[in-house]
Amino acid sequence: MGVLAISGAGLYGVGADPSILKAEGLTAFPVSGDFESIAKVTLATSAASITFSDIPQGYKHLQVRGMFNCSTATNPYIRIGSGSIDSGANYAWHHLWGTGTSANSNQGSNQTYMFCNYNPSSSYFSTQVTDVLDYSSTAKNATIRTFAGSDTNGGTSEVAVWSGHWRNTAGVTHLQIAGATFLQYTTAALYGIRG
C-alpha cells in the first residue's frame, strides 16, 4: 500500500494556482480573517511576567498560545482584568492533569490567580493554549480554559487542562502570565477570534 506525500505546501496554500489544486485533487481553502494576531512577545532576556494591555474589544474570544521556559520547576499562572490586572481573590478553577504515572484533579476558589501551566525543568519548554471566552461581555464572568503540557523524555512531566473563571462582569482589557522567572525564548502570542 502506498503512502501519501503532500509536498511543496506553498502550492496548495493560499494563493495557489487553482489548476494545480484541481490537478492534484486537493482542496483550495477559502480565505478567512476570523482568527487574527493581536500581539506577540518573545523574551530576549528573563522576565517575571508577560502582560498584554489595552486588548481590543472587537473580538468574540481571545486565545493565548505560548511556550514557556522557567528558571525552576514552576506553575505559571494567569490573571486578567479590566483597566488593569486584577490580583484580587476573584478567580476559581478546576484542574485535571496527568504526570505520566498518575492522573489527578484539584480545584481552587477565591484565588488571586488561575494556574495555567507547569514547567518542570529549565531544560524544557512547556506549551499552552488558553482561551478567554466572551471576554468583552459585560453581562457574564469571563470563562477561561487552558490546555497545557510539557514532556521531559522520562523525567517529571505534565499534561493538563484547566477550566475556571474570573468573577467580574467587566470586559477584559488586560491579560498577564506570571508566577515564574521566564527565560529567553519564552513566547506568548495573543489572538482574537471573531464571532
Add this chain to the structure above:
Amino acid sequence: MARTYEPIASQTLGSAVSSVTFSDIPQTYTDLVLVSIGRTSRTASADEALNFRFNSDSGSNYSLTNLIANGSSVISQRASNLTSAEWGRMNTSSSSNTTFSYATLNIFSYSNTSIYKTTLSETSANQENYGIARYASLWKSTSAVTSFTILPVLGPNFVTGSTFSLYGIKAA
C-alpha cells in the same frame, strides 16, 4: 489586523495509505495545527496509537506524557527515547467500530532552531480504552520542522475518507 490562521494543505484519502507526509512546510508561521478525522484499517482492536515523526528522524528522540479518560477511569502514561512520538489514539476498523475519530495536533514554534519541539494534542477514539486523550509530546531536536509524517503504529493503513488538514498560525 492581519489574517493569521491560514490553510497550508488538506487531503481526503481516495484510497488507503500507510502514512501521510507533509513536506516543504513554509517556515513563515509561528505554530502549526493539524486537524484530522480518520480511521485505520486494523481489525484486531477498536483503537490504536497514532504517531508522528519529524523531518524523517527515526532516532530515539521522541517522548510523551498523556492523560486518558476511557469512560470509567482516568490514567496517565509516559514513554521516552522513542523512534516516533505517540500523539493520540485513533479508531480502527474492527467489527465493533466503524466510525471515524478526530485528532488535533499543535506544533509550537516549529521553525525555532534554539529549542526542542513540544506538541500538544487532543484525540478521541470512541471504543475500549482510549475514549478521549490529551498528549504532550517532545521531539528532542532543535532543528526546524520542515516535514512530518503521521502514521498508525499497527494499521497498516489509514482508510479511504480519512482527512488531514494542516494550518499555519502566524503571530504579529
